[in-house]
Amino acid sequence: MLDRYHDLNRHWCPQSEPYTGCDSLLTAIDRGWKLAPTVTVHQTATCRIYVFGLYHQGKIATMKVIETPMLRLILQRYQLRLEGAITQPQQPYPAPLAVVL
Numbered sequence: 001m002l003d004r005y006h007d008l009n010r011h012w013c014p015q016s017e018p019y020t021g022c023d024s025l026l027t028a029i030d031r032g033w034k035l036a037p038t039v040t041v042h043q044t045a046t047c048r049i050y051v052f053g054l055y056h057q058g059k060i061a062t063m064k065v066i067e068t069p070m071l072r073l074i075l076q077r078y079q080l081r082l083e084g085a086i087t088q089p090q091q092p093y094p095a096p097l098a099v100v101l
Contacts, residue, residue, distance in 0.1 A: 009027055009030075011024075011027075012024035012027070012028070012063070014061070014062070014063070018064060019049060019064045019065070019066050020063060020064065020065055020066070021065065021066060021068065022065055022068055022070045022071040022074055024063065024065070025052060025063060025065050025071075025074065026074070028054055028056075028061075028063065031056070032056050032057075033054040033055065033056040033061070034054065034055055034056065035052060035053070035054060035078055035080065036052065036053030036054070036055070037080060037081055038053070038080065038081045038082075038083055039051065039052055039053075039075070039080045039081070039082055039083070040082075040083055040084045041082050041083070041084040042084060047066055047067055048066075048067040049064050049065070049066060049067070050064070050065045050066075050067060050071060050075075050082075051063075051064050051065075052064075052065060
């Protein structure tokens with residue numbers, strides 16, 4: 001499933017976009033950026049933010065990515081270690097309870 005999204009070419013600039021989606025992360029990987037082995041996880045009131053360290057040709061960057069199901073696949077595929085207050089990706093929302101009338 002990830003391979004299908006590698007055709008995307010998404011520009012990202014940390015000065016104008018402090019958080020991004022996993023499409024920007026995949027674009028960086030396609031352009032030769034390597035991922036640091038550890039990802040820091042932060043919980044906000046509404047979502048989780050994953051902070052990735054990236055390096056390429058002597059440059060170092062930090063990319064903050066909002067959690068999505070696709071990001072969970074990326075974490076699995078690259079076998080990255082999570083650190084921070086939350087160390088497990090968020091599970092899908094539970095099914096709603098049935099209401100009996």
